[in-house]
Amino acid sequence: MVSSFFTKIPSLSAIFSIYTSLSAFTIVFRTILHEILPAKIRHFIVSKFTDYFSSYFNPNFTFIIEEQSDYVTNQTFRAAQVYLPTLLTRISTGSLLVSSSNLKDPMAKPKFGIPVKAKITDDFEGIPLEWTLLSDRDNNPHQKYQKRYFHLTCKKEFREKIMSDYFTYIAKSSVKLLTHRENLNINTYNSKCERWESAIFQHHTTFETLAMEPELKNTLIRDLDAFSSGKDFYKSVGRAWKRGYLLYGPPGTGKSSLVAAIANHMNFNIYDLQIQSVKHDEMLRQILTMTENRSILLMEDLDCSGADARDEDKEDDENQDMKKKKDPKVTLSGLLNFVDGLWSSCVEERIIIFTTNHKEKLDPALLRPGRMDVHILMDYCTPVVFKKLAALYLETEDHNLFEPLEKMFLEVKATPAEITEQLMASKNPDVALKGLIEFLERKKMTKESVDFDIKEAEA
Template structure:
């Protein structure tokens, strides 16, 4: 039986001959395949076979969460970006991103973030999840930039659970984190990179320290609180969840301080937009759709947005004020930005792109603005930031000198009713000395010189 088996076994030369024939056939087949089938079709077939076998043998499922979605920030990416830093103790790779942008306090505790390709493990209702941040060059636009995205990996059987419950959970968690955040940011737009760059915002002005008439201050606080709690109301009446404020008045009357007080009260970051850097309406839409929920869009000095034109008009005001008032010229918007394009983000269709947003315009010359900006419904609240009043003076004196009464208060208050002095001018005089007698005497001399001038 054994001898029969060995007699049927092919010889080494036969095996080598068969192998040579198969190799030749394989080479011939591959050559014909490459000559007959185009490269695109071959790549497509190979990719389909690869996807099929990887899906069949792989038990994991991966969600890809890109930073940008339909020309706006992907809110799921944003939620993950806020939520994941709370899980840094579960990072499985041996690295952390460390940053500190607090210029006022170099000794401040740094912030820790997620490096690219670092893996973070989360657990949700007993399901193990793995997050990874990736970054790659995006060459789809005319200007290449970094494209960031998260991979969220779980077992296939939990895919539906993650889709229905987990994403809603991190969205809710991120809102809670943002509401309780310690640091706010002020963003400036960088046209070259098409991104908003943040910096730590640490303006210490609050409504408690803001020198403003109490009736106006209380009205504004009630309005802000009603807006913050008005999600259901805005949805019911079919309006975008946004609020517009126009701050107007002479320079130095505290418009910037009021913006800071609003940001600190609402715990909102600020997007400071310089209209001079905007080329056209299309760019304006792109810029504003990149802002985030729960934020302030600030457009300062709207009457000076055209730069040289505005300065020229101011000069003409001085030379021929009566004629200017009669003609009442309007300051144009810069370059190719149209009024309709701007209004679209105030109360048009594009105003609904971001929720819970406050839009603030500031101007030194309300009379120069186009009437279309001032119509009812455009800016919900118009706030006059006026010259210093006796109440504002006493508030500033309490803050800077630590006193609430003084013999010189009465003559100073009478002078303030007759002389136009801005809170900024009064503050500058109050900072001359810590001695109330010296400071208040100098303030009286300053007001007298303004009265004479």
């Protein structure tokens, strides 16, 4: 038996002969690669062999989740951004991002975030997972714009499970977290970095504290609540899930306070876009598609925006055409296309708010239903609004000076901002209300004097 085994072992000369043949084949193969095949084909063949063997022996699979996807923010990346901070105790790397943008309270608890290259572990139905935040700026420090992406690594055998269930799980988790978020953000667009930058939104105005005609306030609240619960309705009628509000009226009538009350009621972040700083329609589309679901897009002082309806049809002059090419700007059609065109469907559950001091200056195309669904006049102070302000600032709901003041409000136009300024002059109701009467009397005399001068001039 033993002798039979040894007789099957090849001789030393046979082994040497095989080695020599393999060596000769290797030399010939290398010669073919280096002398016959071009360098690009050689690198391609080698890379394919390398990829094949590395993937064959590597037990892991990696999902790459980029920040941008198809011209808009990748919602899977956004969901991971919201979900992963709940797992900060599982960071395996020795670093943590700490930040605070609470300007009103320096002692407020800071926010903790995920630094680039940090690794976070997760467990989904017994499947171990590892998240890593990366940036291509690390590979090229001179790159102007940072492009971030997540790597999600799991064992190969769990790939299908992660694709079918895990990504859905983090999407649902992020929606719940956003719905119950404690802090809202107000965002402004940084044109140099080409990205939105945020700060904590701490405007404390709510519908409870908002000085507004009760009937108008209740109508608006009902409209907002119907919009919030109307996803199925908007889908059934084939419309984008959005709502447009136009706030118009003189300066100081509470338009900004109403925006804050809407944001706090809906628990929506605000994107405050200064449209005057947007150079052209393409830039406008890029900016607006980078916003999030469940948000308010605010465009203030629209009558000063520079979006001109006439630039589509008023000029056929060659010089004017050349001027447009050299100095492009946001056109009315570009604005309307995002507010009510095909691009309006890119973001869901969005509220669009335009404000203006001069509604009559706006193009009628902006005002029709579907673009601005609800028009809200923010007018001068009325007796009802005055009583609300007095209750808030003086903590009194009745006073012997209320009756003469209410009569004056029917004769004198004063904004809620002006009334508030007078009420804040003293915490003593007697002093503050007497000062308010004197202010309104001066205002009345000034108006009468101006009206008299106009009549004299006309005569």
